[in-house]
Amino acid sequence: MANDILIVDDEADIRDLVAGILEDEGFTTRTARDSDSALAEVSNRRPNLVFLDIWLQGSKLDGLQLLEQIKREHADVPVVMISGHGNIETAVAAIKRGAYDFIEKPFKSDRLILVATRALETSRLKREVKELKQQAPIASTLMGHSACMNQLRQTIERAAKANSRILIVGPSGAGKELAARTLHNASGRAEGPFVVINAAAITPERMEVELFGVEQSNGEQPRKAGALEEAHGGTLFIDEIGDMPRETQNKILRVLVDQTFQRAGGTIKVNVDVRIISSTARNLEEEIAEGRFREDLYHRLSVVPIRVPPLSERREDIPELIEYFMDQISLATGLPKRQIGADAMAVLQSHVWPGNVRQLRNNVERVMILAGGGPEVIITADMLPQDVGSMVPTMPTGNNGEHIMGLPLREAREVFERDYLIAQISRFSGNISRTAEFVGMERSALHRKLKALGVG
């Protein structure tokens, strides 16, 4: 994505010269001759970098005043001052007020390009650090090598290159946001921002302000840049899009049609280049049928639909995920890693995990905190949190809800065998050969047993 540079100078020659040099280097440029037109350009779309003449003659605000105004609204946009010979002191004053650097007229093109490249790089790094801090608790690698995860990774890889809008569906905690980040990182926008907005966590009243920002009463500057503006050149991830109020759905549809929008209370059109990835745990077709979600918006958002399967459809990923979370948690907290015994692993792989990967991670953390000792400790099934163990049929009930202890031995054994084998088969994703190997039976004997028990 080409970086967008605004050049503000009252001298047309300088504007053209700077723009020409930078465009030859592949940057996109815009120019302004005075403070009014510069502020109009900034509010049309936030630039990545501003070159600003210190004098700016014949303008309402001089360079320093304009610098302050830009910094007030967009503290993170780097500004490089263009100073004439002999006003170095003013240039230094500008740096104290937040300018990134200055170049002195007459300048060589090499110096101009170097300053621009460095300013943009610094600003990119600052943004990355900010994003990393925000995502600190979120893992950045999509783990798991089950067939469905391999396929998901392949779909992400292909969809990433295609710049099209993506709708990610899947249950809560399954990894939809992580999939979206992976997609962004694999796309041509990886250098740009990844901005997250959660439609379920924001009140309908705040939604528009968060998405579109707010304009000042003079209509020139955003009082607050919205998520769409912040995501310019990158990706906007709208989590839980199914919870977006109808009113905002209408407005976001307009953004998707012409990539422009108006800030709350605003009059001017803001132009952005943003890829939208949205996600939902809801069934949007049902929401549409109930009249809660716009069908046309659904089709626009879901150019490429991606499904993140629940953890219960990829139980074979569980050992790898556990190992990964142990490493991560150990690194973050200093807690020692532990070994997971075969019985505990069987329980963990058989559990239903309604909260999916997030719940698994929380449980791994809980076990690491509660288990005493060091890395030599082996976690057994009875050391697992109660709610994990209790959903596994270690003490099963009969089909009609009767406890196993209320049955004669032969029936109790049958109930136990059936529940035990169903749990093992589900743990190995229905693979009979692997189940047979684990439970210590011949494949054909297992088949016969299952038939006899009425499991099929």
Ligand SMILES: Nc1ncnc2c1ncn2[C@@H]1O[C@H](COP(=O)(O)OP(=O)(O)OP(=O)(O)O)[C@@H](O)[C@H]1O
């Ligand atoms: N395949 C995976 N590999 C490693 N970590 C994962 C994986 N999937 C999910 N996680 C981790 O699980 C947690 C939940 O994932 P994420 O927030 O992406 O889920 P989500 O589907 O967006 O959830 P919600 O719908 O509740 O917003 C995060 O900490 C994430 O890093």
